[in-house]
Amino acid sequence: MARHIKLRAMKLRRNTLILLTWALASSLLYGWYLHHQNRAAKTYLAQLQKTEPDRYLTELRKLNGFSAYVEAYRRVAKFDQFRPDAPVFIQGRWSLRAAPKRLSLLEGASDCTDPITFEYGRLSLGNAGKTTFRAEYRLVGETLEVKTPSGPVAVTLVPYGESLDHLELVPPARDKTFYAYRCRT
Numbered sequence: 001m002a003r004h005i006k007l008r009a010m011k012l013r014r015n016t017l018i019l020l021t022w023a024l025a026s027s028l029l030y031g032w033y034l035h036h037q038n039r040a041a042k043t044y045l046a047q048l049q050k051t052e053p054d055r056y057l058t059e060l061r062k063l064n065g066f067s068a069y070v071e072a073y074r075r076v077a078k079f080d081q082f083r084p085d086a087p088v089f090i091q092g093r094w095s096l097r098a099a100p101k102r103l104s105l106l107e108g109a110s111d112c113t114d115p116i117t118f119e120y121g122r123l124s125l126g127n128a129g130k131t132t133f134r135a136e137y138r139l140v141g142e143t144l145e146v147k148t149p150s151g152p153v154a155v156t157l158v159p160y161g162e163s164l165d166h167l168e169l170v171p172p173a174r175d176k177t178f179y180a181y182r183c184r185t
Contacts, residue, residue: 066159074139082136082147084121089164093117094180112183116171123148133172148172
C-alpha cells in the first residue's frame with residue numbers, strides 16, 4: 001500500500017512537471033508573439049507616418065487615445081510654433097458654459113449660446129463674431145496656447161478616450177474659467 005501511494009505521488013509530480021513545462025513554453029511563445037506583433041505595429045505606424053500622415057494620426061488616435069494624438073499632431077502639423085491656423089480638431093464654434101456639463105460625445109451643445117469660434121487667424125466671441133481678435137495658435141502638451149492682442153489664452157483640451165470632450169479656458173476680456181462644448185449647428 002505504501003508503495004502504491006509512493007508510485008502515485010511520483011506520477012502526480014511527473015504530471016505536474018509536464019504541465020508546468022507546457023505552461024512555461026506556452027507563455028514564452030505567447031510573449032514572443034506579442035513582442036512580434038508590437039514590433040510590426042510600430043513599423044506599420046512609422047511607415048504610415050511617412051506616407052499618409054493624416055491616416056497615421058487617425059490610427060494613432062484610435063489605438064492610443066486623444067492625448068497621444070495631440071502630441072503626434074503637434075509634431076506632424078508643426079504646431080510647436082505659433083501659426084495663424086487653428087488645429088483641425090478645435091476649428092469651429094464652441095458653446096461657453098459657466099459650469100461643466102455632461103454631454104454625449106456625439107450630442108454636442110444643442111443651443112450654441114455664448115459661442116467662441118476658433119478659425120484661421122481669428123478668435124471670435126459672441127454670435128456673428130461680435131468681438132473678434134487676431135489669433136495665433138500653438139500646442140504645448142494638452143494645452144492650446146492662443147496669442148491675441150489682448151493677451152494669451154490657455155485652452156486646456158479635456159479628452160475622453162479618443163475624443164475631445166470639452167475645453168477649459170478663460171476667454172479674452174473675462175475673468176473666470178469657462179467650459180466649452182462643440183456646437184451642433
